[in-house]
Amino acid sequence: MSTAEVFPAFVSRKSFIELDGRERAQSLFDQNAWTELVGPFDRVESPWLPMQGIAPQADDGCIVIKGKIGGLSAVVVSLEGAFQGGSIGEVSGAKMTAALDLATKDSEAGKKTAAVLLLETGGVRLQEANLGLAAIAEVISSILALRQHAPVITVVAGTVGCFGGMSLAAGVSSYVVMTKEARLGLNGPEVIEQESGIDEFDASDRALIWAIHGGEQRVGMGEADALVEDDAEKIASTIREYVKAGPAFEHRSQQVKLYKDRIAALDTSQQIDPMSLRQEWSSNKNSGGAR
C-alpha cells in the first residue's frame, strides 16, 4: 500500500511551515483582498546591521499586509524566521507597532480591525539590543490597546518558535494558535542550559524540549488556545474563526490570581513532569482567552 493511500489528506495538504514569511501572511487572506504595507521596494531596512558587517533585508524581516479575512478587516504582521532568526530590531519593531496602532485607530473609529501576528522569532535582535528591547515594550503596549477593541491573534507555527521578548507579546494576545512542531517559551533551551547548567535543562534533548515548549504541551496547559495541524488551509480557517469571534472575553494575562494560585499549589519538593502538569492545569477550562 502506498503512503498516499494511508495518509491521503496529510500528504496532499499544503504545509504552512514550508511557506516563507510573506507567503504565510498572504495565505491567510481572502483571495486578492490584501495589500502589503512598507514592502521590500520601500527599502526601509535596518541601518544598524551593515555597520556590523551583516547584510540587511529590504523589509527588515517584517512583513505587514492589510486586507480582509473572512470578509472582516485585518492586518497580518509576519516575522521571517530565516532572516536573523526573526529577531526584532528597530525597523521591524516599528513596523509591527505602527501596524497595531493603526488597527487600534481604525477600530476606535468604528472599523474593527483584527491583528494576526505570525511569530517566528528568538526575540530581541542582539545587534540592536536597546532599540529591540524598546520595540518589544512598544509592541506589548500596542497589543494591550488593540485587544480591547479587536482580537490580536498570535500564530506560532515553527520551526523557529517564539522566544524571548516576543513570547511576552504572545502571552498578552487574545488568542494563541500553535502547531505541534512549534515551540513557545520565555527562555529558549540553549539559554536555560547556559544559565542554569545541563542538569537543569539539556538543550540537545529534543523530546524534553518539545515536552516543555512544544505546541501540544502549551495548548494542553492552557497557555495557548488551539493546536492546529501544519496545513495552510486549516490554519487560515482557525484564524478566520478567531477574527470572527472578536475580542477575548477574559485575557490570559488578566488571570493573575488563577496563575499565582496554580504556581503556589505546585509541589516543588519533587520533579514535576510535563504530562502531569498538563493534566492538572488543563482541568481548569476557564484558562485562556478562548476557553
Added chain:
Amino acid sequence: MEQIEFDYPAANRHITKKAHVGVVGSGDMEVLMEPADGDGARVTITTSVNGFQDSWKAVFDRFFSKFDGAVKIQINDAGATPGSVLLRLEQAVEVIEQ
C-alpha cells in the same frame, strides 16, 4: 560585508514589472528586480561574505548573456552559492515576465 556594483549597458529591453524573491537567510539571498532608471542594467550587491567579486562577475556575465532586460537589480546576500544566485535571478525573471 562588501558592496559590489556592475553595469550591463547592452541590456536595453524595456521592462515594466517588479519582482522580489528570496530571503537573506544562511546560504540564501534576496533579489529586488525593477525597471532601470535609465538605459542598460545595473546590479548592486550587498554581501556578508567578502572576496568573491570575481564569482559574482562570472554569474552576472552568464545571466546577462541570456537576459537583455533593462533592470535595476539589488541583492542582499547571506552566502548564497553561485548556483543559488542564478536560480534566484531566474526566479525573479519569471516573475517580471509573467
